[in-house]
Structures are given as C-alpha cells and as structure tokens.
Amino acid sequence: MKYKINWEEKLPKLISEYYCYDEKGFKSKSPGTNLTHPFFTHEFAETNILNDCELIYKWPYPSAMRDKGSILHPNTDVLVERGKKVCSAFFGESFTFGDSMASEIKSVSLIDTQKVDYAHTNQDWLSEMLTYQHDHTKVEAGHIRYRYDNFSYRMNNNLGGHFSRLLDTDYLLKAVPGQANCDILMGLESSIEYLSETYDKVYVVVQLTETGRDWQAKYGHSKELTELRGNSFYDYFVKYENWYSDKLNKLQEQYPNCEFIVWRNFTRWLGGDFGNIKTIDKVMIEYFYELTLKYGSDEIVNSLKKKYGDTLPVSVGGNPHWEDISKSGLGGFFHKDTESIQCILDECDKWETAMDWMRDSNNIFESRGKYHPSPLGHRIFAEHIIKELDL
Numbered sequence: 001m002k003y004k005i006n007w008e009e010k011l012p013k014l015i016s017e018y019y020c021y022d023e024k025g026f027k028s029k030s031p032g033t034n035l036t037h038p039f040f041t042h043e044f045a046e047t048n049i050l051n052d053c054e055l056i057y058k059w060p061y062p063s064a065m066r067d068k069g070s071i072l073h074p075n076t077d078v079l080v081e082r083g084k085k086v087c088s089a090f091f092g093e094s095f096t097f098g099d100s101m102a103s104e105i106k107s108v109s110l111i112d113t114q115k116v117d118y119a120h121t122n123q124d125w126l127s128e129m130l131t132y133q134h135d136h137t138k139v140e141a142g143h144i145r146y147r148y149d150n151f152s153y154r155m156n157n158n159l160g161g162h163f164s165r166l167l168d169t170d171y172l173l174k175a176v177p178g179q180a181n182c183d184i185l186m187g188l189e190s191s192i193e194y195l196s197e198t199y200d201k202v203y204v205v206v207q208l209t210e211t212g213r214d215w216q217a218k219y220g221h222s223k224e225l226t227e228l229r230g231n232s233f234y235d236y237f238v239k240y241e242n243w244y245s246d247k248l249n250k251l252q253e254q255y256p257n258c259e260f261i262v263w264r265n266f267t268r269w270l271g272g273d274f275g276n277i278k279t280i281d282k283v284m285i286e287y288f289y290e291l292t293l294k295y296g297s298d299e300i301v302n303s304l305k306k307k308y309g310d311t312l313p314v315s316v317g318g319n320p321h322w323e324d325i326s327k328s329g330l331g332g333f334f335h336k337d338t339e340s341i342q343c344i345l346d347e348c349d350k351w352e353t354a355m356d357w358m359r360d361s362n363n364i365f366e367s368r369g370k371y372h373p374s375p376l377g378h379r380i381f382a383e384h385i386i387k388e389l390d391l
Contacts (some may be wrong), residue, residue, distance in 0.1 A: 001166045001386055003046045005379075011295040014376065015364055044379040045156045049165050054081040061176050062190040063183035066217055070176045070183075072129055073097070074149045077187070080164070080171040085200040087170040090160035091188045092207030094177035095265040095284065098158030100372035102150035107139040114144065157375040160205065162382035167391060170199070180213035182221035185247060196255040205261045205385070206248065211240060211270075212321020215328040226329045233334065233343040234271070237316050241272025249275050261389065266354055268314040278389055284373070284381055285358055286312050288365035291380070300362050308357055315351035322348065 058077040061070040070076065076097065090096050097103075110118060121127055131139050139145055155161050155173065164171035172195065174187040188206060195202045214225045225243060230236035252260045263280040282290070289312040293301050322344055325331045334340050359369045365377035373381065385391070 001383065002168055003166060005044075005383075007380065007383075011291065012297075015292060015296045015300065015362070044375050045162070045165070047165060048152070049080060049082065049156055049161055049171060050152055052082075055079070056081065061174075061179075061183075062186045063176070063179060066220065066222075067176070067179055067183055068125055069129055069178060072145070072147065073177050074147055075151050075155075076174070076176045078155070078173050080155065080173075082164075082170050084168065084170045086167070086202070087172055087195055087199045088160055088164045088167060088203045088205065089172040089191065089195055090163070090175065090205045090207075091184050091191075092175040092265075093179045093184065093209050094175070094372055095209070096159055096173070096175035096207050097177050098154040098161075098372075098378065099177045100367065100370045101157060101375060101378075102153040104148045106146050106148060107143045108146045110142055110144050115142065118144075157378055159373070159378045159382050162379045163203075163205065163385065166382060166386060167203070169203070175207075178213075179209075180216065180222070181208055181211070181244065182214050182217075182225065184209070185221060185244070188251070192251055192255055192258060196258055200257065202255075202258040203261060203391070204252075204258045205263070208241075208244065208262060208264050208267075210267050210321070211237065211317040212324065213318075214240075215321055215324055215330060218328070229333055233340045234316070236333065237270035238272055241270040245272045245274045245277060248277050252276060261385065263385065266314065266358065267316060267318070270316060280385055280388055282384070283314050284377075285354060285366075286314060287381065287384060288363060288377060289357060291365065292362060296362065304357075304360070304362060307360075308353055312357055313350040313353045315347045315354060317347060317351070319348050319351050 056079040057075065058079075061067075061076050064070050094100075118127065118130075130144050155171075156165075158173070160171055160173050163169075172191065174191060176183065176187075184207065188204065192202075192204065195204075214222050216222065218226070225240060228236060228239045228243065230239050248260055248262065252258060260277045261280070262274060262277055263284065265284045268283055269279070269281075289304070289308070292304060293310075296304070325334050334344065357363060358366050358371050361368045363369065365374060365380065366372060367374035367377075
C-alpha cells in the first residue's frame with residue numbers, strides 16, 4: 001500500500017477519544033453534523049484523488065426504471081480518470097456511496113413557484129419521494145427534501161476513494177443508497193465491458209447487501225430470486241447466494257482482466273460457493289465490532305460484551321422485509337411450517353442486535369451511532385480488503 005497508518009498505536013486512542021464536531025467546530029462524543037471538519041480529512045485521506053483528474057458523470061442510474069428513488073441521490077455513477085492503467089470499480093449501495101458522510105438530507109422551504117408546481121403535479125410517486133425524509137417521515141408542509149452532497153469530501157473518504165488512493169488507480173463509483181443486490185448487479189452489468197476494454201486491469205469490488213430488498217420487485221432479476229426454492233428455510237438463502245455467485249463468475253470468465261472481490265456490509269454470508277471470486281470473510285460490521293473489542297478500554301469492552309456477546313450476531317435479512325414475503329411469492333415457502341416461523345423470529349433478533357451495534361455510541365467506525373460507516377470506518381475496511389487479499 002502507498003500510505004500506511006499505525007492502527008495498533010492509533011485505534012486505542014481513537015476508540016476512547018474519537019470526537020465528532022458540531023457546526024461551530026466544537027467537539028463532543030455525540031454524533032456531529034459537520035463531518036467535513038479538518039480533523040477527519042487530515043487523519044485519513046492523505047491526498048485528494050480528484051486533483052488533476054477528469055470526472056465523468058452518468059445519470060440516471062441503470063436501475064432507475066425499477067427504483068425511482070435512485071433519481072433523488074446525486075453523483076451515484078462517477079468515473080475518476082487519473083491517467084492510470086488500472087481502475088478500482090466499486091458497486092454497491094449507501095455503504096459504498098458514502099452516505100451520512102458530508103452528504104446530508106435536509107428539509108427546505110418551497111419557493112412560491114415550487115408550491116404551484118407541487119399542487120398541480122400528477123406524478124404522485126415523485127411528490128411522495130420529494131416530501132419524505134431518509135427516516136421515512138414526512139417533511140413539514142410547504143417543504144421539500146434536498147440532498148446536500150460534499151462531493152469531493154465523500155469521494156476522497158468513502159471505501160473506493162481510500163482503496164483507489166492506497167493502490168494508486170483510477171476510480172469508478174456506481175452506488176445508490178437503498179438499492180437491492182439485483183440493482184447493484186445491473187450497475188455492474190452496464191459497466192464491465194467498457195472497463196475491461198479501457199483498462200489493463202480492473203478491481204471489481206461488489207457489495208452484497210440485505211437480502212429482502214430483492215423481494216420488493218416482481219420482474220427481472222427479482223422475479224427469478226423470488227421463484228427460487230430450497231429444501232429448508234436456510235437452503236433457500238444458499239441458493240439465493242449461489243444465484244449471484246453464478247452471475248459474477250460468468251462475468252469474470254468473460255472479462256479475464258477483471259478481478260472480482262465481493263464483501264458484505266451488515267448481513268452474513270449465506271453459504272453459497274463463490275468459486276474463483278474472492279470474498280472478504282468478515283462482514284463489515286463484524287470487523288468493526290472485533291476491532292472495538294480488541295482496542296477498546298476494559299470499560300468499553302465489558303459494556304459491549306454485555307450487550308452483544310463475544311461475537312456480534314448477524315442476520316440473513318432485515319426485519320422490514322419479512323412482512324413483505326407474502327406479497328412477493330415467498331409466503332407459502334417461508335410460512336409453511338413452524339420451523340420457518342421460528343427461524344424468522346431468530347433472524348429478527350439477530351437483526352435488531354446488529355442494528356443496535358451500528359448505532360452504538362462506542363462504534364467509532366460508524367460515527368458513534370450514525371449507522372453508516374464514518375471516514376475512519378471506510379479507511380480501515382479498505383485497508384482490510386487490501387491486506388486480506390494481498391493486493
């Protein structure tokens with residue numbers, strides 16, 4: 001790696017003293033709103049990867065027809081051309097995008113002309129999206145939802161930004177907050193031919209996220225995934241993961257100068273066989289938990305073990321999507337016996353525990369409770385990928 005930080009020395013202090021800053025620059029241990037404070041930039045991003053580069057933006061995202069919410073997020077498909085022969089291409093959702101990191105969502109007053117437009121629009125789906133905040137609550141009357149994106153800071157401090165800096169490559173980001181695995185796959189399928197033809201080598205880094213998001217649509221890749229069946233509750237998830245493995249292995253065979261790497265953020269590996277595809281064994285939030293137990297004070301470690309255990313439970317899927325099963329064609333399969341129902345309840349418990357850890361005030365890797373990775377979390381997981389695979 002081009003840049004090295006002595007984490008053995010730094011992490012114990014950071015876990016104990018890592019502060020966020022408010023808008024006036026004052027530090028506190030509560031989640032701050034001004035994550036562009038120089039403390040963060042100077043600590044974890046040694047150089048600006050956007051200097052002397054060409055930026056190529058694409059919009060809308062390939063899955064916009066099936067995921068209309070993608071149009072609400074700016075700069076989700078960007079190529080940073082730095083004149084390198086190797087490109088690091090990152091495909092994912094909010095954890096790859098760099099959400100909650102200098103990219104705030106705000107409620108802003110409508111100007112008079114907007115109020116007229118809003119009152120007369122016949123696009124109900126658009127009105128609905130523009131008046132909902134990221135926590136699914138309505139903005140107050142006469143307001144609209146805006147995304148403020150500090151593009152330079154986010155691109156330098158997200159996972160792919162750090163990875164590209166450390167390996168000195170060009171950088172493609174293709175990630176929409178909230179999208180499903182099949183949408184991530186669509187982004188990859190739409191880009192890989194160009195990448196393979198343009199670069200001598202491409203690191204194709206693919207994030208797999210929460211399983212249940214794929215159950216929401218009833219066509220395309222989602223339809224195939226909801227039609228899968230297994231011999232048992234967990235066997236379905238093995239087949240689900242193997243479906244993705246087959247897709248990725250075929251793409252890697254078709255484009256041999258592309259090296260595929262797959263990682264997971266907050267749901268566990270499901271038992272699929274990825275063959276020649278390289279995988280990162282530790283789920284991101286598991287890795288963050290292990291580091292906190294390793295480098296935290298006795299007081300912090302004892303508190304966390306009391307809450308979450310010696311190892312962090314990680315679920316196969318998220319609670320919000322289990323209630324959608326009956327609508328997606330999986331209801332008869334998952335609800336056919338008491339064993340499946342108990343499995344769902346067990347997975348719900350694991351999901352809640354993992355979500356609590358992601359919002360824990362001792363979790364510096366996710367900004368002490370902000371859910372998404374902090375600049376530190378992005379940096380240290382980028383290094384983890386590089387070291388684990390000896391890149």
